[in-house]
Amino acid sequence: MYDFKALYEAKSVDEAVRLRRGHPGARIIAGGSDVLIRIRNGKWAGAELISIHGIDALRGVKLEDDGTIRIGPLTSFSHLASDPVIGTHIPVLAEAANQVGSPQIRNIGTIGGNICNGSPAADTPPTLFVLDAQVELTGTEGARRVPVRDFYIRAGVVDLKPDELLTAVLVPGEAYRGYTGHYIKYAMREALDISVVSCSVNVKLTEDKKRIENVRAAFGAVGPVPLRTPGAEAAARGGETTERTVKAFASAVLGEISPWSDWRTSKAFREHIAEELAARALIRSIELGGGGIHA
Amino acid sequence: MPDQYKLIRCTVNGREKEAMVDVRASLADLLRNDFRLTSVKKGCEVGECGACNVLIDGESFNSCIYLAVWADGKDILTLEGLEGPDGKISDIQQAFIDEAAVQCGFCTPGAIMSAVEILNEGRLLSDEEIRVRMSGHLCRCTGYENIVRAVKKTMLARLSQ
Ligand SMILES: Cc1cc2nc3c(=O)[nH]c(=O)nc-3n(C[C@H](O)[C@H](O)[C@H](O)COP(=O)(O)OP(=O)(O)OC[C@H]3O[C@@H](n4cnc5c(N)ncnc54)[C@H](O)[C@@H]3O)c2cc1C
Ligand code: FES
């Protein structure tokens, strides 16, 4: 038995917004794999919950006419990983979803929960950051869109108004067309472990595959929120696909991250891993794009 | 204050069921306490060990972190549901026994339900893929090797039929 005060079940987005207005202190529960853990360990014991679990309209992935990929926030990691639209256009997001927890957690956990939980170590945000994803937030006044990068305020806190819920994750066509990407999670165990550091990179190569036309990089667990590394991106943008470019890119990352020491590992180790992951993810992204690394 | 209890209808191991559930109950609570399906074990109760794993509409879920009210309208399968009409256990259960994939047995029902999810896909998986698909189960006894062997043996036997 869980220790919460009340459960309000929403069957539609409108109803969820109404419940949000009516119960300002209540917390949204989607898959529950973060919320129920926090109730169990006492942090959120006694809370009121608004369940959006039953809003089936918020599940699934759609390719819109203008090329935007619309992901329903209740889409589970396993459905995301096996979705044909994701597999064809942004396989790196499937790769990231497959790194979460365990098979059961991938059936339970949702992409919306992964974002709204606000954890710096969550597995899908770095890839959503490099895909310039937007989040659609729906409240009393209707829907607004915010770049996912701006949605994160500080560790565990996102820019969600008291009457809002996340109703879509949108990946614009120009952000993925012509790009190939790779995500790497570094953790102590291969399953059921939280990232020590994670890194997602994507690149667009020039037609002759010899230069990097554009590159984007984002990291998890190296600061209070997931973050992009614009300096490293600038260091590699326009560069040849050489070891030198990779090195310049990876070392620039160190100036842009602020990892910490904790029981998992030290700050120095996180820095070392971040630099290494950056290099590996860039090399793999270039290879996936049909290029290669030259001396 | 909304109702603390809710009437739900679901299918459990092929039978239609109805229950008044406390909204604060987990599916593991419902299956164990109301339906006496005690193959559903409570190990960690925070989603990490897989002892409480059951299939919901064919997908594996740790029932300790799934609210019982969400089971409304769902099709649930627990280890008890693997029993054949003749009262015999299933091939995957027999394989766990034959391969010594069971020692204390606490993790076994949950692990077998993940194996059922995999086997129902009817695909040939590599050893590595089997390991990944079974990675949501902590076993303090067997060292996992025999569990992988039991799943593989059953997969190969079913595919050669
Ligand atoms: C054993 C275990 C292992 C895990 N391993 C990993 C891992 O490896 N990697 C990883 O990234 N995560 C991991 N997690 C964390 C968790 O599974 C993910 O963060 C998951 O995405 C949460 O989704 P959910 O739907 O279950 O979230 P919930 O618990 O339902 O919600 C999480 C938060 O988001 C809010 N929320 C959810 N949906 C919405 C919405 N649509 N609009 C507004 N707010 C919303 C909730 O109010 C809450 O604050 C693990 C969890 C467990 C229990
Ligand atoms: S008891 Fe449910 S996962 Fe451990």
Ligand code: FES
């Ligand atoms: S057999 Fe004892 S925990 Fe697996």
